[in-house]
Amino acid sequence: MPGNSKRRGAISKNAKGNPTAGSGGRVRRGLEGRGPTPRAEERPNHKAYRAARATDRRQTPKPRKKRTDDFEWVAGRNSVLELAREGVPVTTLYVAEGTDRDDRIRELFKIAAERGLAVLEVSKGELDRLTDRAVHQGVAAKIPSYEYAHPDELLTRAREAGETPLIVMLDGVTDPRNLGAVVRSAAGFGAHGVVVAERRAAGMTASAWKTSAGAAARLPVARATNLTRQL
Structure with missing residues (x-):
């Protein structure tokens, strides 16, 4: 019957009457060079890929946060003056507003000027907060941890x-x-x-x-x- 021949090279017709022929190797050539099918965890749209990425994120070491406890507060006129005299590395010198400038305070200011130390004048309430309400006598120093x-x-x-x-x-x-x-x-x-x-x-x-x-x-x-x- 025409169109139903089994002989080699015969052309069959589909339901719409359009002939269907072999690709002549075109499909095979088009697939060449694509390589093997990627594994599931390598395909971005696959759930195995997303699971692997989540695991990587958990295992990746996170950068350490900067420490905030790498300094100490020393409060009190005698204590601050003594460590200033001995050359202890002071980060900042804090003086409360309205503090009486006695001989110890004047010497502290002199040492601070000679060593190029930062001197900040703050309110008494702020100094209370910074020193955790220690008896600071209006003076405190911020120094590196011992x-x-x-x-x-x-x-x-x-x-x-x-x-x-x-x-x-x-x-x-x-x-x-x-x-x-x-x-x-x-x-x-x-x-x-x-x-x-x-x-x-x-x-x-x-x-x-x-x-x-x-x-x-x-x-x-x-x-x-x-x-x-x-x-």
Whole structure:
């Protein structure tokens, strides 16, 4: 029957009467060069791709936020003046408006001018807030966090002075004010330094600085992982 021949090269007609012939290799040639079908996780429209991207985002390390606790506040005229005299790196000096300019304040201003320190005049309420309502007497200083010495440095300090090492070891002291008091006393009787535990112990915070009455600017404080082993 015409159109239904099985012979090679025969042309069949579709329902609309249009002839349908082979592609002659055109389709095969058009597919050449496309390569293998991408995997599911490589196809943007596939859910496996979106799941993989979400996993990557979770595993990508996020940039660390800048620390906001890398400085300390020292309040009080004597404490601030003492650390200024000893050359402790002060970031900014704050003075409350209307503060009485006594000899200590005038000396602070002189040191600040010589060292090129920034001096800001703020309201008393603002200074109360900045120092967490410490007794600041109208003066406070912003300083970098305390840099602890290594215990071996205290021995070196005594050796360079040609003296027998005198080092105070503190264990179980958790109140920064007590630590400051010990630092003040140790400096008074000529110790070469104080060693505290690295964990579960008070650190050289602003409270310790203030209680030391500036002695922390002269006497190094070191930290040890294990006090018994350090001895």
